Amino acid sequence: MAELTYRDAVTRAIAQEMSRDPDVIFFGEDVAKPGGVFKTTVGLYEQFGPRRVRDTPISEQAILGAAMGAAMTGLKPIAEIMFSDFFAVCFDYIANEFPKSRYMSNGQLKCPLVVRTANGAGSRFGAQHSQSVENWAMMIPGLKVVAPSTPRDVIGLMAAAVRDPDPVIFFEHKSLYATKGEVPDGEIVDTLGSAKIVRPGKDATILALALMVPRALDAATRLKREHDIDCEVIDVRSLVPLDTRAILGSVARTHRVFTVEENPRLCGWGAEIVSIIADEAFYDLDGPPVRITTPHIPLPAADTLEDLVLPTPDRIVETVRRSLSA
Amino acid sequence: MAKKKNRAPTTALANAGPNDDIGEETRRRLYEVQVIIREAEQRAFDLFLQNLVKGTSHLSLGQEAIAAGFAVAMRPSDLSFCTYRGHAHTLARGVPIEKVLGELMQRDNGLMRGKGGSMHLTSVEHGVMGSYAIIGAHLPIACGAALRAQYKGADDVSVCFFGDGTTNIGAFHEALNFAAVWKLPVVFVCENNLYMEYTPIGEVTAVAHPAADRASAYGLERIVIDGNDADAVYRVAQTAFARARAGEGPSLIECLTYRHSGHSRADPAKYRPEGELERWKERDPIKIYRERLIQFGFEETAIAAIEANVRRMVEDATATCKAAAPPAVEILFSDVYADGGWAWRN
Incomplete structure (x- = not known):
């Protein structure tokens, strides 16, 4: 190691x-x-x-x-x-x-x-x-x-x-x-098409990819500590093949789902996943699926502006907290 | 600056004589392949008029000598990369006529069982590594196949055919530079039939010879040949292939020719100046080559036997295809991924 x-x-x-x-x-x-x-x-x-x-x-x-x-x-x-x-x-x-x-x-x-x-x-x-x-x-x-x-x-x-x-x-x-x-030392070989539960939880599922995974984990830690909301975080890892079984299984346990997507809003990967959940797990849900994305704009260069548009732990915490208390 | 117009080149029938470098059997084959293409393409057009060829089709009538000359010079291990005008090159590598017509007619007996269509003819077992319908796409792909040959120490050559219109797209220039820098065993063959789809190539190109006049930019020799003379094509192919196999890098060959039909089946080619088609038909590659055979001592009866045999093959292929079923529905979802299926989720 x-x-x-x-x-x-x-x-x-x-x-x-x-x-x-x-x-x-x-x-x-x-x-x-x-x-x-x-x-x-x-x-x-x-x-x-x-x-x-x-x-x-x-x-x-x-x-x-x-x-x-x-x-x-x-x-x-x-x-x-x-x-x-x-x-x-x-x-x-x-x-x-x-x-x-x-x-x-x-x-x-x-x-x-x-x-x-x-x-x-x-x-x-x-x-x-x-x-x-x-x-x-x-x-x-x-x-x-x-x-x-x-x-x-x-x-x-x-x-x-x-x-x-x-x-x-x-x-x-x-x-x-x-x-x-x-x-770990030695050869590492994974499989394509498997998502990973990187933090188990019971109150809501947060689906994230790439840079949004550490941000979702950060948010989940704070949600537990500050609001006693216990989130499951899934690193989607592979968009195709898509591990819908892992995602639907999690939603069946938590009954709430959030996607955290860096892509601009329209046709982001979370939209597809949310549509699958709506089709196949609608009655598992206790509330509407929520997508947390970058707004549908080109990205600005300035650090202060770029930081405003990407999903942050703050925004994830606030969105999850507000949705679950609604 | 006045640009020189592309004209039909005049090639004297030189080299006639007993010391001919091409030889009787190769000449017979060059003629036979041209006749196969002519008869099969003409049949494709007739079947289109009967609404039996669906979708689009892009015929090579008038351009047969290029496909024949290169294919006959190739070894079985050499690879062909074609455009959507690829029926000729596919047939020239020995793919059965019924497989090609079957694909054009979108039947289950077609080369790809109707999943590809006229513009994507592929027969890996014959070295036809695909027909590409996005202009320029296959030039870099041919480079990659050549890179594999170079890496593996194999001596096969990748031969990439394209039209004059392709010389104005970025991938053409990227591929030529790439192949030249890495000295790849690839031969780029421009079939200059004077029209990019509907517009004369001269009206949209900065130089008179759309391929050859760009060669120097990539350190390559400027080569323009009479693309209606199968002997000239065969000879230039042999030279380019030898160069590629010797590790001397790519060649770019511009073959002057003329498309007897429109760009695609939708095009009646009304944009052509009066008399142009007729002038080029005097230089019909098959007419030229038939005379060549006579000149080299072939008997009229032997030539007629080749033609009759090809016509019979086309008749048989047509009958087979007309009787063939449409594609089996179960292939609809096959071969999206390498596991044979189309599953994108669990």
């Missing part, structure tokens, strides 16, 4: 998989010799050499297209898109090519690849380098979508993603890179 940062967990995860399987290659912009703009891939170039760890030009379409071509012919590429906002310039691969090739070819083509990307706000980068775009990927049939919140999950879910036979979009949160967590 060792304490590791989320950033170093990314490096360890990729190294673990590259050591295991010589068909795993890794490329992206500034990822090899420079070690990544977020220093998430430092040392991989030195460890695995220039054939397996490569710097690309600033060509997001070429990066994702090449990953797909390599994947469909037998390699297991990990491709980095530096900021998830840049998905917009290579969205053809994410929306049209990776997820549809197997279906359109009636199962002839395969696409086992991982696209990893830095997602989310908190760095004061403004509206084009801070977005949470996991819902862009979630809406497309044929993709798998994960977003770890801890160093241990970074390694376990990355290993699961690399070993998965489908295209996986792997959202790292840039505001979590410096956070630390306990990580």
